[in-house]
Amino acid sequence: MSERKRIALLIDCDNVSHNSIEGVLEELAKYGMVNVRHAHGDWNNSSLSGWINRLHPNAIRPMQQFAYTKGKNATDSAMIIDAMDLLYSGSIDAFALMTSDSDFTPLVLRILESGLPVYGFGEKKTPQPFVDACSPFIFTENLAQEEKEKTDNTSTKKAKKSKAELRRDNALVKLLRTAVEQSSEDDGWAHMSHVGHYISNNSSFSSINYGYRKLGDLIRASELFDIEMRNDGSVMYIKDARK
Missing domain, CATH: 3.30.420.610 (LOTUS domain-like)
Structure with missing residues (x-):
């Protein structure tokens, strides 16, 4: 029996909703063990309050990144550095990036050059270049809806394409x-x-x-x-x- 992949999940909390995280982890379980779970963002920002409630139950480590300069996305840079550190450590077999930001497309291509797969998760607004770079790429709205169905019997099932x-x-x-x-x-x-x-x-x-x-x-x-x-x-x- 082959060993299960060791997967690093990196989350750009500034650009993706917390509502689908359980669905993302469930999906990644098909591919291997998510032994690294890092959530990047400025945790002093009230907009991340929804994420805060999801960290402990899902064993996700918050990675603090202060917004030193207005208008600059420091979270992106920190997440890229985190990914490269993990890549060079040799302790990861695959990456999962949870973001709707196309700025991470060069990072995906760099990881692929090293022979590691990249699983992408983002909202339907995600630009096509980032979607195409990942394999597979799953829209988080679908996973969030599935998660809701498990706990809300009155919700309607997500329509399957005919x-x-x-x-x-x-x-x-x-x-x-x-x-x-x-x-x-x-x-x-x-x-x-x-x-x-x-x-x-x-x-x-x-x-x-x-x-x-x-x-x-x-x-x-x-x-x-x-x-x-x-x-x-x-x-x-x-x-x-x-x-």
């Missing part, structure tokens, strides 16, 4: 079909895990952004592919339905 909506998303259809084609064997059938691996290595895609917890569920809903369950139903294979 078959028609999925098929109208040309970029999504192209990504899925390319992934299956590149991962398929000579008979045209592709192992689901190989498809997922191709997608994670070549895009910022996450099925959660479409309302589906698993890629397989999204693929079923799209009805773009034939599906076979093999090995007593434990392994999913898919094939382009056009072929």
